[in-house]
Each structure stands twice: as structure tokens, then as C-alpha cells.
Amino acid sequence: MAGRPLIELLWWDGCPSHPAALAELRAALAELGADPDAVVSRELRTDDEAGEARFVGSPTIRVDGRDLFPPGDDPVGLTCRVYRRRDGRVSPTPDPDDLRTALEEALNA
Amino acid sequence: MIDIGSVTPGFDLPDTSGERWGPVGGAATVIVFTCNHCPYALAWHDRLLAVARDYADRGVRVLLICSNDAERYPHDSFDAMRDRVEREGPWPAPYLHDETQDVARAYEAQTTPHVFLLDADGKVRYQGAPDADHGDESLNAGWLREALDLTLDGQPVVDALTKPVGCSIKWREA
Numbered sequence: 076m077a078g079r080p081l082i083e084l085l086w087w088d089g090c091p092s093h094p095a096a097l098a099e100l101r102a103a104l105a106e107l108g109a110d111p112d113a114v115v116s117r118e119l120r121t122d123d124e125a126g127e128a129r130f131v132g133s134p135t136i137r138v139d140g141r142d143l144f145p146p147g148d149d150p151v152g153l154t155c156r157v158y159r160r161r162d163g164r165v166s167p168t169p170d171p172d173d174l175r176t177a178l179e180e181a182l183n184a
Numbered sequence: 185m186i187d188i189g190s191v192t193p194g195f196d197l198p199d200t201s202g203e204r205w206g207p208v209g210g211a212a213t214v215i216v217f218t219c220n221h222c223p224y225a226l227a228w229h230d231r232l233l234a235v236a237r238d239y240a241d242r243g244v245r246v247l248l249i250c251s252n253d254a255e256r257y258p259h260d261s262f263d264a265m266r267d268r269v270e271r272e273g274p275w276p277a278p279y280l281h282d283e284t285q286d287v288a289r290a291y292e293a294q295t296t297p298h299v300f301l302l303d304a305d306g307k308v309r310y311q312g313a314p315d316a317d318h319g320d321e322s323l324n325a326g327w328l329r330e331a332l333d334l335t336l337d338g339q340p341v342v343d344a345l346t347k348p349v350g351c352s353i354k355w356r357e358a
Binding site: 089090091092122150152154155156157158164165166167 | 221222223224226227256257258318319321349350351352354
């Protein structure tokens, strides 16, 4: 895709993870030499909004509309996403190393 | 929010095997509002089960309660609770279903997890989070353990109220 990529953080207020997700996303962008302020923060408030955005949980990070962590057949809805750290621990946010790797691949695609 | 020192509301809830449980019994009771789908509840789960194991011989009961609206969150249905216990169990703590959400409402539970420690008389001695960080297993539910130790020794809990951290309770839509 030509031009500046659209980097989105989709979140829902029922999960307290979005501030950490935003901070970690901005940190990863800075590490990759990209603009940390380029993130578009988008709150989903209703089931209808979740359905329209194909939102499978908070936080969801997309680059040009593609989820950095493809959710498989997770159902759409206002919920919290479960991620795994590299050591296997459950986490409300992606592993920072996985995030950086996925982001780098997406930005270079 | 339920005041520290107040007597907690009674309840009679079934666990995943059909046995029924109430809030008072033993030297102390830990009530944890939790669920299947929340990453915070999942992250703290093993630490809370460890509390149940470590304090069982001191007469402490740990009751896990799922109150979420199963219609909108089928991962938290009674069937899903049973499946999880069957898959992961046996657990040292029963997993109770609060289908009507009356218990969560009576306790003014806010998040999963939200921990309440009751003494032998059913009075609240601690409520809040298990420890300071869901992501740090080494914290070992330390806030709850400290509150338990003080309560079992008949001492007041110094930091009796902490902020519960986790996913919001999924209330039914009116």
C-alpha cells in the first residue's frame, strides 16, 4: 500500500489494558524508527460498532486494516483479548518482542 | 463498595459438580469473582489456586464465582465452566455459578478478578486485587496472603482495600 500506513489501536473501555497497549505500541514504533504518534486510537462502544469493525477484543492492533495477531475464529464482540507472552504466560497485551516483530513485518510489507 | 468490617450478604450457589456453597464456613473464606475469558483473571488464576492449596490446612476456603452474562459471553456459561474444570482440574477451590448475578451485585463486584476475604464471622477483612501486578507471578498473591495471615492471627489487615484490576463484570443488559 502506498503512502503512510494506517496504524490503529482498537479498544474497549471494559478492559483496562488499552493504556499499556498504546504505550507498548508507541515504544515499538519508536524502536523501529517510525512515528510513535502515528497511532490512531479507536474506541468501540457498542456491539454494533464491534460488529462493523470485526472487533474480536481489546486491544486489537491493525496496520492498514490487517490484525497484527490474526485472531482465528474468535467471535466478534466487546470483550478482552487474551495474548500469550513468549514464555507462555497469559497476558492482556501482546508480548513486546512479538509486537515489534509483527509491526516490522507489517510496515515492510 | 462493601465496607471493610461489614457482614457480607449470604448466598447459596452451585459449583460445577452441583454442590452448593455459602459464604461462611471455616476459619476464613476467600471469594474471588472470576471468569473464563478475561486475561487478568487467567493471569492470576494459578496464584489464587496456590493460595487455596497453601491455606487449606488452616481452615481457609477459596470460592471462585463466575457471574458474567453467559448470553453475551458464552465462554463464561455454566457449561463452559464445567468444561474448564474438567479440562484443567481438579482445582483446590470450587467454581460457583452466579447465574442471576445477584451475588456479584450484592458484593458490588467490579472486575474479574475481584477478591473478598471474609473472616469466620463473615465480615469483610480485605477486598481488591490479589497482588500488585497480574504480570508478575513472583508476587504470589501477596496482598491476599498478608491479609489472610493477619486475619487468621486475629489482627486487623493494614491495607484492607486495594483497587481491583481486571475486566469489567459483564452485566446483563436491562
